[in-house]
Amino acid sequence: MSGIGMENKPKLVDENGRRIDGRKLDELRPIRIEAGVLKRADGSAYVEWGENKVLAAVYGPREAKPKHIQNPARAIVQCRYNMAPFSVSERKRPGPDRRSVEISKITGEVFENVLFLEMFPRASVDIFIEVLQANAGTRCAGITAASVALADAGIPMADLVPACAAGKIDGQIALDLKKEEDNYGEADLPVAIIPRTKEIVLLQMDGNMSQSEFETALNMAIDACMKIYELQKEALKNKYKGEQEVEREEVQTPKQEQR
């Protein structure tokens, strides 16, 4: 975003308004969401979003530890966004860097908007987001996955939270930047919303946009969030369907023969 190292910048949008991967300006990368992919976690989800691969797990509400972090009036939300060492082209040293700490903080704040935290005093809702493969947009993929994982865990929630970024490349507003577009583009604007109320619960930006560009991008991102919302609900339905099928099978076959 900072405009440095631009000498090798490729053309990001061609004369037909197509992007380097053939997408139109307002087109999302392919997104696949699967709910309930882990056994130990109380809830989980896996999201493939273009070349991003993100796993989210949720534990809780469970007793917050150590005790001094407990809130007697409500549950706290603790979020940990983490990148696997092999998720990026140059190996990332394990452990949180400053970027991860910031994303963890704002992601946790996103979910405070939809969770009924007063129902669980002294508890913690723990959200773990693991980026297994990264290609720009991992914080949005993480929030999208974490929403599904929270629902999969059965934690009372006002709504799912989809997230998506819009940005600016070659002077044009475009949806859902991939890595090269993010590196050589002019702005990136990640957004998360509560679909039922259209409230914006995540909003960040870096780059350079006029006020009208900003508003165009914001609306484009919000529209995309609504599409992702449908994919989230679909994933939860599939999980539920799958469970019913397994239950039916289980009635017919004794457990040890399943393997």
Add this chain to the structure above:
Amino acid sequence: MSGIGMENKPKLVDENGRRIDGRKLDELRPIRIEAGVLKRADGSAYVEWGENKVLAAVYGPREAKPKHIQNPARAIVQCRYNMAPFSVSERKRPGPDRRSVEISKITGEVFENVLFLEMFPRASVDIFIEVLQANAGTRCAGITAASVALADAGIPMADLVPACAAGKIDGQIALDLKKEEDNYGEADLPVAIIPRTKEIVLLQMDGNMSQSEFETALNMAIDACMKIYELQKEALKNKYKGEQEVEREEVQTPKQEQR
């Protein structure tokens, strides 16, 4: 002090007994003390001492945390001496180094002599000293500032504690070494005292001094402490005067019009 890298040593005392900044051997650098400079801290003080700029804040007596550090019989004193990254010519990495840890320890011990700690069982008196600009003598400036901050906080105290170093340069005993004198000098002897009783509560030395030189330097430092003591009291009086003036003004002007 260690006599290494002396090839570039400048002359520190001229034929008239004047030092590189024109001071006489027993002359202090200019010292300015201001009490009550911070709003959030329970007490605070700012000291400019030659080219040193040091800020001290005091919180407490407040509950010592975590609980296992509490003393059921008395308050504990916790001191943190810290150098800002930009306070020295080569940027200092943030966080405590071994020197800071040692100075924090001995500074805390200094104030155990004058605080009535038995009055506040289980509590902590927390002293924070921030060196914003350093030019030799910061531990003495820090102690001098912290004393005023403790008084400004209204914490019961037997006396103020002034501190000052004496040392040896070009073979002569001199007061209050500045950086070049410290680097190229032969010894440095920081001292803090309780003025009313003349008890010595800080005493360190490095360098090379005969017994008689040591005693001369020690007495020179003690004499200087008495002068600094006056400056400390002056600063507290000015603070008190200032407050009374503000109070008078406050009676006359509604709060919102003051800005």
Add this chain to the structure above:
Amino acid sequence: MSGIGMENKPKLVDENGRRIDGRKLDELRPIRIEAGVLKRADGSAYVEWGENKVLAAVYGPREAKPKHIQNPARAIVQCRYNMAPFSVSERKRPGPDRRSVEISKITGEVFENVLFLEMFPRASVDIFIEVLQANAGTRCAGITAASVALADAGIPMADLVPACAAGKIDGQIALDLKKEEDNYGEADLPVAIIPRTKEIVLLQMDGNMSQSEFETALNMAIDACMKIYELQKEALKNKYKGEQEVEREEVQTPKQEQR
């Protein structure tokens, strides 16, 4: 063990079956064990084993801290294996590395087999092993020393635990490898046993051994453990004898004249 850097490999076993230090294949290095060498520790022992010098100290059973690590049903065993910075040819940075953490873990597990931990709920038995000089085999020397220290501390124990490694050098099974043999040898197999029952409580191996070689080495190590067991008991007897002599002397001489 990993077969890397073998171009400088010396001959480890000569035509007469003698090793670089003149030992036979099934011969231990000289071992000297002394019990009760420290005053502050509840129990202690010093082991010189070839060129290894290892000190062990035991504290406890004492209250486990912090509280959340306590087990209400039994004592826990906490072990810290540590190498002094100067114990190896290239200075080791102070603090635990991954190897030390692993050895600490498995050493603690060894002693869970012989300590009557149910007798001391909520307590901790703390074992500290300091390697002062290292020459291959320090974990076995450490376990051997810690056993004696535990006995010296009077902690109820089913048996002493001796430890010894066997390995493979120049294709032959050999006892108690020293550093060069370990570096250029083909396998190393540290073992600890409970002598009375011949139970194996430590078993690790790295290298390359056929099943029959493995079993030969294992039995060779177990036989050596039985010899070390005798040395351990001897050390404790000597300690006891020494104490009685001191007691007798103490009756005759007033304390202050002993020095």
Add this chain to the structure above:
Amino acid sequence: MGEDIVSEIMREYLQQLAAKGTRVDGRKLDEYRQIEIKKNVISSAEGSAQVSIGNTSVLVGVKVELGEPFPDTPNVGVLTTNAELIPLASPTFEAGPPNEEGIELARVVDRGLREGRVIDLEKLCVAPGEKVWIIFVDIHVLDYDGNLFDAAYLASLAALTCTRVPASAQGMGEDFPLPLNGLPIECTVVKIKNAMMVDPALDEEKIADVRLTMAIDENGNIRAVQKGLAGSFSVEEVRKVISMCQVCSSKLREILKSS
């Protein structure tokens, strides 16, 4: 009466005031507290400024040193922003490495400086791939009474505008002012119930529902955005924030320029 009740009463009171378009200290909703900017306050830094906004006070020192560029931008200087929430500044700050609040602060300031292209980093290359100037912006919070983001950003910007690159000390010609491109300004707005207000004081910050910080450049373009706290905005409200920030950023820029 517990802390929570006090803050509940405070919350209602501030909400009522805000609904009427006023605030506890008599300010209007779009009015900053008094701003003071002092430049060149630290002689050991290559640039420095102390900024107070009301009772909030932040000191920023800039150090400039030679170092290696990042491998992927060999021709470009390096900007490093670090924030220390030192415990001197607030009873709620704790000693230790930066926590998530400190990291977010440093990253939001950094984003404004970086995306606003404040420093012309391309001009800070000395030998491509080998030596570049490294700019350390160290944010030292001295007194925390709300709106750290704006105070820290303004102090950073002010310090950079008076920073000189110490070329002469390296035998590289004369010192020169840091090459700067523009002066984007960060402004922070919080929402309390339905009212939006700039420059929240600590009491307002504590009970604010949500926060939005925007960096606005000379052309009124948006360079960086950060939403914080556990609340939400509507699109309309975001538009409102942009307007407020555009107005205030111009005022703050004038104050900075005339400082």
Add this chain to the structure above:
Amino acid sequence: MGEDIVSEIMREYLQQLAAKGTRVDGRKLDEYRQIEIKKNVISSAEGSAQVSIGNTSVLVGVKVELGEPFPDTPNVGVLTTNAELIPLASPTFEAGPPNEEGIELARVVDRGLREGRVIDLEKLCVAPGEKVWIIFVDIHVLDYDGNLFDAAYLASLAALTCTRVPASAQGMGEDFPLPLNGLPIECTVVKIKNAMMVDPALDEEKIADVRLTMAIDENGNIRAVQKGLAGSFSVEEVRKVISMCQVCSSKLREILKSS
């Protein structure tokens, strides 16, 4: 009903089953849960594999980068194995640097790879003493339902078999597959009372008395051994474990080869 009572009941139940030669999920004592191996799942890694054994799931990514060799092996590439027991995978895992469980896991996997000479590290030297290829094996546990050692080892091995050295990106000719020597396999056996069983599920692991992991190569030779937990084996039992591991390692090797 406390946790301890539940686990006591579970212990007795599993012991009874084991004595009859069966297990809670219907497996035989020498039977692994279903194994799935997916290779090349992460495109940002030079090699990767996801392995599940029953509900336990481990993802391993291999990164290959240029770096400096160790001073004592200047002609040899470097292998580095790291394990992250991320809190996503189990309610008992905690964020933070690897604890002793994670370190033991990484070291046992590393030992199997290293002592089994899986990678031909001598072929990874680029410029003796200056540049070699460094292989980072990063173990990312996703779902923890027992027997991490075998799952992590198998995933590491599978990832290495599909790893390509990224020579072309360095202008060093074409990418090439990582040079491999052999395929030793690690198998883990636990003892529950007197019964020995492979591949313990979590419930079995929790109540197991003792654990033994062995790396067995294609010739049935033993390359690495690690005994774990606070229990013991007789010589006869060790012999039994070797046989079980020899049989199972062949099966696992076939599964790996056909994956």
Add this chain to the structure above:
Amino acid sequence: MGEDIVSEIMREYLQQLAAKGTRVDGRKLDEYRQIEIKKNVISSAEGSAQVSIGNTSVLVGVKVELGEPFPDTPNVGVLTTNAELIPLASPTFEAGPPNEEGIELARVVDRGLREGRVIDLEKLCVAPGEKVWIIFVDIHVLDYDGNLFDAAYLASLAALTCTRVPASAQGMGEDFPLPLNGLPIECTVVKIKNAMMVDPALDEEKIADVRLTMAIDENGNIRAVQKGLAGSFSVEEVRKVISMCQVCSSKLREILKSS
């Protein structure tokens, strides 16, 4: 009966003894406990010594390695002093990085060595600005029964006097003894009520009001001073301490020389 009462009784008893000029172990106030110095006890170190003063025992190993000089002293070797208060030595020592006690110990020993110019560091330059000999003095406390400063200092000095620089292993001619300048000796005095005594045993140290450590060279000059603990001295008392240290340092120097 609580610990505090015991220590209160001990305090009074020791005070009464001290007032009569005697001590609990029968020593005179100016008498050290028995001192034993063993040199060259660790063959993996380039120099080493174990010193016991009464039951206090400290092991120091000196490692000498090639490395880079500090930029500001390119022609001078480097001295690094580190102390580990390992938990083996006392029930009050805890594992982990050095705390303030350990840091103060290391720094006081370092100051004595450095200011006393014990090592002729100028002679340890190999290639100016590039390669110098680095001296690591590692203090390993083995048994803590009071007066660590003097024991650690004496052990460090003894280890340095038998240290050989390993030039031959670097192909740089023959090994040579570390070039030394002089033998300043550190002595520690504590004040108990009004009595001053050297070499405090642990019980004495615990109840001492204040502590003073002085490094005295062969000429009786003072090279370093450190006051410790939360008490004070009068000028007269400082004079007394200097005399005591001058007398004792001569005795200790003789013991060292004849060791």
